[in-house]
Amino acid sequence: MAARRPDVARKRTRTSPARAPVTTVVTLRLYVAGKAPNSVKAIANLQAICRQYLKDEYRLEIVDVCEHPRRALDDGIVVTPTLAKVSPGPGANVIGNLSDTGSVLAALGLQADEQQ
């Protein structure tokens, strides 16, 4: 009896609908270290990507880990800069200065050709 439980749980997960509506506002959180070079670049790169691909359909929170280290640790952040896609699910993290637009778009669930 007890051995079957994980199977049931797995089946439910597979059949559950995971697609989010297209119009959902994307919530992002960017963890940076003050004005350190990669952090500054990550903010600029992310803002450019959001302006181009998400228009007004996003909410961005920037967390300075120098001021809020406890929060970053509680959120499981190991290094900065780290971009976390908070919602809609599935969540995703992108590490680094976000200069690779393709990987940021992939994490956001967007394609380069979806722009405009």
Place this chain on the structure above:
Amino acid sequence: MKPPLPAERDAADLRAEAAFMDWVRQLVKGTTELQALAAGQIDAIMDPVTCSAVLLPEARAAVLARVSRSKARSGNDSGKAHAGRIAAPHRGGANRLLASLPAGEYARLLRGLEPVQLVHGEVLHEPGQEMQHIYFPTGCLVSLLMVVDDHRSLEVALVGREGMIGARAVFGLTLSPVRALVQGTGAALRIKPARFLRQFRGNPSLQRALFGFADALMNQISQTAACNHFHLVQQRLARWLLMTRERMSSSQFHLTQEFLADMLGVRRVSVTTAANALQQQKLIRYKRGNITILDQRGLEAACCSCYRHLRLTADLSAGRA
């Protein structure tokens, strides 16, 4: 005092760099994080022990250069605010001994102080070795260990933000009698002993602060000696955890049983038994080297009288300082 040869300094820097990279590898294990690290796209690493963000050398240099430029631009409010925030850990405010100095005397001392990042497991000096620097912890924690029979060691004192490592330099003694081992990763300020001695001679406030700390340290060593002899391992472990908590300002830290056994001078199995007993009383949680203090009051009740005595004498010494 004879200044260190450039080759010695280089070797020390290399050792520090290697220790730092070891620490980085311990914390950063994910493939994407490691790739970003190799690509130079990482600014800081989160240190769960000190609950702080540790800037990597390149990012640190860039931030400090930025702060200097901001300072140079007079009347720039945002620059000043930023400089204050970034430079705060280097002002010595986090070290109580330095913070007790009047501004003028601290400013004179500051010229010789150099900010450094010390990592867990780093040895600042071995017994019988000449001390290259005096350290003032601002975020790190350092154990002073007495080494016997060339391999067995026992902690005789624990120094954090309240004090300094290398106080005996003011007596003109530059050989370390103990091993100074970094137990908690974090920042510190360091100064060359000769330079410190020059400042010390003309600085009455620094003399008072240092004598106060030296008195507290002597009390701690004496009390620890008696405690190690008379009290149970469980009581000593409770005391040690409370002292670490106080100095790290955190109720969570990562420590292996082997490390704890070295600190307490007992076998590893004794640490396991003592930690399990404290865990059963729901005073701590200990899992895979991660210790969380769940009930501080309960832990205070479970430890020996030495903890209360040490706190009292430390307060008295600080009052005199």
